[in-house]
Amino acid sequence: MKPRAYLIIFLLLIPLQASLFGPLPLGAAVPDLGLAVLYCVGLLTGPIEGALAGIAIGLLQDVGSASLLGFSGFTRGLAGLVTGLLGRRVLDIQSPSNIIFLFVISLADSLFSALFLEITYGSVPVVGLFFGRAILRAATTALTGYAILRLITGKHVLSWIRRRELQKEF
Amino acid sequence: MPGFFEKNKKYIAILVLFLLLFWLVTIQVKAGRFTVLERPVLAVSGFVERIISGTYHAVIDLGRGYAFLVRTERENERLKNEIGRLRLENQITNELLSENDRLRSALGFMKLNPPRSAVVQVIGKESSPSSSTITVNKGSSSGIGRDHAVITPDGVVGRVQTVLPGTARVQLLTDPGNTIAVRVQRNREEGLLEGKIDRCALKYVSYYIDVQEGDLLVTSGLDGIYPKGLPVAVVTKVRKHEASSFQTVYAEPVVRISRLEEALVLLK
Numbered sequence: 001m002k003p004r005a006y007l008i009i010f011l012l013l014i015p016l017q018a019s020l021f022g023p024l025p026l027g028a029a030v031p032d033l034g035l036a037v038l039y040c041v042g043l044l045t046g047p048i049e050g051a052l053a054g055i056a057i058g059l060l061q062d063v064g065s066a067s068l069l070g071f072s073g074f075t076r077g078l079a080g081l082v083t084g085l086l087g088r089r090v091l092d093i094q095s096p097s098n099i100i101f102l103f104v105i106s107l108a109d110s111l112f113s114a115l116f117l118e119i120t121y122g123s124v125p126v127v128g129l130f131f132g133r134a135i136l137r138a139a140t141t142a143l144t145g146y147a148i149l150r151l152i153t154g155k156h157v158l159s160w161i162r163r164r165e166l167q168k169e170f
Numbered sequence: 171m172p173g174f175f176e177k178n179k180k181y182i183a184i185l186v187l188f189l190l191l192f193w194l195v196t197i198q199v200k201a202g203r204f205t206v207l208e209r210p211v212l213a214v215s216g217f218v219e220r221i222i223s224g225t226y227h228a229v230i231d232l233g234r235g236y237a238f239l240v241r242t243e244r245e246n247e248r249l250k251n252e253i254g255r256l257r258l259e260n261q262i263t264n265e266l267l268s269e270n271d272r273l274r275s276a277l278g279f280m281k282l283n284p285p286r287s288a289v290v291q292v293i294g295k296e297s298s299p300s301s302s303t304i305t306v307n308k309g310s311s312s313g314i315g316r317d318h319a320v321i322t323p324d325g326v327v328g329r330v331q332t333v334l335p336g337t338a339r340v341q342l343l344t345d346p347g348n349t350i351a352v353r354v355q356r357n358r359e360e361g362l363l364e365g366k367i368d369r370c371a372l373k374y375v376s377y378y379i380d381v382q383e384g385d386l387l388v389t390s391g392l393d394g395i396y397p398k399g400l401p402v403a404v405v406t407k408v409r410k411h412e413a414s415s416f417q418t419v420y421a422e423p424v425v426r427i428s429r430l431e432e433a434l435v436l437l438k
Contacts, residue, residue: 015218018294018305019226028368032298051184055191064212067301067347070194077188113300114367120199121346121364123371123418133368 010057013037014064028133029140032106034061036145038076039102040152042083043093050087054080075112079105093153096146103142110134209332212305216293216337219305223293285397286437288312290320290338292430302342302367303331306433311335317395319436325401325424326350326389327433338435343402343423344368351393352402355386363387363402363421370403372419381408381419397436 017033034057042050058076062069086101087093111130118124175182290312294305308314310333320327320340328342341348345365352363352372359379361372375381385405391398403421410417 011214012218014296015214015216015222015294018296019219019222021295048180048184051187055187061298065296065298065301065303067298068195068198070191070198071300072298074188074191074195077184077191081184113298117300117346117367121366123364123373123420124346124366125369125420128369129367 006053006056009037010053010060013057014060029136031140031144032109032137033144034058034076035079035106035109035141036102036148038080039083039098039105039145040149042080043087043098043149044153045084046087047081047084050080050082050084051077052080054078071113071116075109079109094150098149099142099146102145103138106138106141107134110137209334212332212334212337212339216305216334216339219294220307220337223291223307286313287434288314288437290314290433290435292433293337295430300346300367302345302365302427304328304340304342304427304430306338306340306435307336308435309334309336309338312435313437314338314435315438318438319396319400320433321396321400321436322425322430322433324426325403326396327425327427327430329395330435340433342427344370344427349373349393350396350402351390352387353390354381354405355388356382360390360392361387361419366420369406370421370423372405372421375417375419377410377415377417379417381405381417383408386424387421 013034020033021030038050038054038057041053045053054076055073057080058073059070061067061072061076065072082105083101107130111126111134114124114126114129114134118126288308290306290308292304293307296303296305304327306320314330314333316330316333318330320329326343328340328345328348330338331341332339343350343363343365344367346367348365350363351360353360357380359375359381361375363370364373372381372387383405387402387405389396389398389400389402396402401424403423405419406422407420408417409419
């Protein structure tokens with residue numbers, strides 16, 4: 001995909017995440033739209049583009065929130081790299097097993113963040129966060145990611161993208 | 171060896187990027203957060219959040235409108251009765267206030283003026299694994315500035331972090347970068363309340379200080395951001411470690427942040 005298209009999608013992710021799910025009474029079950037999109041990008045493009053996309057999404061999320069600049073960039077970059085490497089081994093891109101993979105990646109992301117905060121600031125209830133928040137979040141993120149993946153790998157969308165690419169080549 | 175670098179140059183570039191990011195994080199842990207890019211990103215995200223939130227509320231309002239209309243007449247009657255009762259109460263309160271003023275000046279106290287405030291609507295909630303912020307629909311054009319306190323009638327919500335003319339980002343009290351000077355209401359013991367993502371924790375509470383589950387923590391006013399006496403959180407867990415001279419105190423915010431729709435920004 002073109003960098004401009006990436007930039008537009010990533011810039012829209014922050015406000016979409018904040019305003020789409022903000023008013024809904026989901027509590028801890030709010031899906032992480034950034035991670036869900038990143039999973040799709042990593043799976044479809046490979047480890048390098050996945051890592052770069054992860055770093056870009058993470059940096060934008062860092063700037064758009066109160067977190068340390070570069071922290072989400074680092075964790076999301078790792079997530080992008082892992083999904084990219086995973087994508088090379090996945091035969092069926094639409095398989096429901098993606099729900100499990102994305103669930104695990106989301107859990108790892110939350111756990112890494114909680115451990116980092118515990119080391120940096122101390123007194124972070126890592127276990128409570130993990131069971132009270134991370135699992136629910138990972139479950140909804142996994143389902144959202146799978147839905148996005150199904151949507152963008154649908155026959156019509158893929159053929160539309162291919163047609164656009166061919167038109168440009170000619 | 172050069173062949174290895176040539177073959178894996180993209181992976182090496184990614185590794186360098188990761189190391190740079192890690193270095194960036196470590197300097198901020200020591201020296202504090204970088205805030206250079208916050209304003210342009212808030213400008214873009216605030217604009218889109220305003221559109222989505224506006225559309226969302228318009229649709230919801232349309233649905234609610236009909237239901238409200240049906241209940242309006244009954245509500246109107248009830249409100250008329252309530253206005254009558256409140257007028258009477260208001261007269262009594264005014265009497266008490268003026269009496270209080272007189273007594274205060276007799277005691278030589280400073281007259282307390284209620285702080286000016288702006289009512290804001292929440293247009294976005296951001297909650298990453300490492301931070302908690304909300305976006306509100308008013309900014310510097312309404313007199314809102316950085317570090318202004320954000321509250322509800324129940325208690326403290328957080329403080330303004332970044333401001334643009336029509337939008338502001340609020341750092342919630344549960345954000346790990348947020349600290350509030352508080353007191354235990356019961357015995358006036360002081361402490362620093364720090365955000366811990368979904369709850370808060372009191373820092374540097376000596377082992378010998380009496381803090382109990384259920385204690386209400388109120389602002390002490392010592393941080394210069396929040397006025398004194400606002401409810402902040404309720405102590406939910408106290409853990410004493412024999413090996414440490416401090417105790418770990420966890421507290422739950424009194425404001426239900428997940429249900430927050432409107433708030434008040436206290437203007438300085």
